[in-house]
Amino acid sequence: MPKHILRLIILFVIVIGLFLVARQFLIPESFGEYGHYRANSIEENANHDIKYVDRAECAECHDDIAALKQGGPHKNINCQTCHGPGNLHIEDPTPENIVKETEREFCGRCHNKNAARAKLIKQIDINEHNIESKCIECHNPHEPWN
Numbered sequence: 001m002p003k004h005i006l007r008l009i010i011l012f013v014i015v016i017g018l019f020l021v022a023r024q025f026l027i028p029e030s031f032g033e034y035g036h037y038r039a040n041s042i043e044e045n046a047n048h049d050i051k052y053v054d055r056a057e058c059a060e061c062h063d064d065i066a067a068l069k070q071g072g073p074h075k076n077i078n079c080q081t082c083h084g085p086g087n088l089h090i091e092d093p094t095p096e097n098i099v100k101e102t103e104r105e106f107c108g109r110c111h112n113k114n115a116a117r118a119k120l121i122k123q124i125d126i127n128e129h130n131i132e133s134k135c136i137e138c139h140n141p142h143e144p145w146n
């Protein structure tokens with residue numbers, strides 16, 4: 001066998017050997033136990049703290065607000081989209097355990113003029129539209145045309 005072919009074969013054997021050794025160290029412990037993924041990730045994900053609750057749960061105590069919202073343009077927005085995760089507040093219903101933002105910038109997150117945003121959501125320029133007051137002084141957040 002010519003020398004340069006032999007050298008190539010030796011090089012291949014070394015590279016494959018290194019690959020097999022590295023593989024032992026790099027593949028996570030429980031990989032492949034059930035399928036092409038890390039079996040431990042199932043338990044890890046199941047153990048995350050629960051932060052959000054079913055959207056219907058807020059209406060158990062705030063049925064008036066839920067009913068109001070149902071009749072207005074915000075009807076499809078989940079309470080927790082504006083008020084943040086609700087699980088803690090449901091276990092212990094105090095104002096400290098729930099977000100309540102009232103600044104103009106908060107409404108601007110969805111409504112401020114932005115050419116990249118779908119025109120499905122009505123846009124205003126928060127630096128021009130009735131700048132003398134907060135949005136909620138004119139628009140009820142749960143029924144914006146009241």
Ligand code: HEC
Pocket residue numbers: 053057058059060061062079080083085086087089090093094095096098099100
């Ligand atoms: C078990 C009954 C109960 C449930 C369920 C509940 N709340 Fe409340 N919530 C209350 C009570 C009681 C208060 C008034 C607390 C106070 O003023 O001391 C309150 C107050 C609030 C406030 C006002 C906080 C503030 O700073 O004034 C918001 C916002 C709120 N809830 C949102 C929600 C959302 C969103 C959900 C669903 C994720 C929810 N609540 C589910 C009982 C509940």
Ligand code: HEC
Pocket residue numbers: 058059062065066069074077078079080081082083100101102136141142
């Ligand atoms: C578009 C955003 C938005 C959505 C969606 C929303 N809220 Fe609110 N919510 C607000 C804002 C802003 C305030 C503060 C209003 C104020 O201080 O006058 C508020 C205030 C409240 C309060 C305090 C009492 C009051 O009337 O001011 C409660 C309770 C509340 N929301 C519950 C809910 C529940 C329950 C849902 C779902 C059915 C919900 N909110 C959906 C923005 C929202």
Ligand code: HEC
Pocket residue numbers: 073074077081082106107108109110111120121122123135136139140141144145
């Ligand atoms: C999570 C995104 C989101 C947030 C936050 C939000 N809105 Fe909306 N808003 C919408 C969507 C979606 C609609 C329904 C589509 C539409 O009419 O623009 C809507 C509709 C409206 C409308 C009716 C527009 C029309 O002529 O149909 C008003 C007014 C309004 N929102 C005001 C507010 C105010 C005030 C706040 C802050 C308290 C707020 N919104 C926060 C998404 C949002």
Ligand code: HEC
Pocket residue numbers: 104105107108111122123124126129130131132133134135136137138139
């Ligand atoms: C002084 C009262 C007042 C304040 C404050 C106010 N608005 Fe309005 N808003 C109105 C009136 C009246 C209209 C309808 C006439 C118009 O389009 O200007 C309107 C219209 C809108 C519309 C619908 C626009 C459209 O194209 O149909 C949206 C969305 C809206 N406002 C969001 C907001 C947001 C977000 C804020 C806070 C940054 C805010 N408004 C502050 C009175 C107010």
